[in-house]
Amino acid sequence: MSSNNKYEALYRESRDVCGTPFPEFAAFFDVYEKEHANVLDLGRGQGRDALMVAQHGHRVLGVDISKTGIRQMLEDARREDLEIVGVVADIAEYEIGESYDVVILDRVLHLFEENARIRVLSRALPQVIPNGFVLIADMPSNKPALQRVFDEAHTHGLR
């Protein structure tokens, strides 16, 4: 995917391409009551969310196609002794092996064309535990199609 090259180059130039986590994501984890939750961060980048989530005491698996982003994030995680695992993979193909309390898709879905975007979300939803959470930051114009994925999953008894 061409976006990979773009982010690979950006991450090599700077350790802080995306800045601090969105306040809405930070606020969610400030009040999320479950302890030691299993969190999956798809398209994790340099790990701004993964680090914040792990600082709350949760376990995070982050997947990104950028080797540099994953490496930088793991260096930060080691320095802070945080429970984060990193996998370099294309999230369009990555087989999500376990169930997660929370799945994060932060500014990554808009990088896919619509069918692929819907497929990424559709493959992730069955891996979220009942009453779990999916946190998405994306283009407002993509929201109706993403909402339909949730509606369909609900109709088929996933949520």
Ligand SMILES: C[S@@+](CC[C@H](N)C(=O)[O-])C[C@H]1O[C@@H](n2cnc3c(N)ncnc32)[C@H](O)[C@@H]1O
């Ligand atoms: C705008 S950045 C967002 C990074 C991170 N979620 C954040 O909010 O800080 C988009 C990320 O998606 C990753 N990405 C793009 N296409 C991908 C794919 N097919 N599979 C995995 N990661 C991908 C890029 O490498 C980049 O790290």
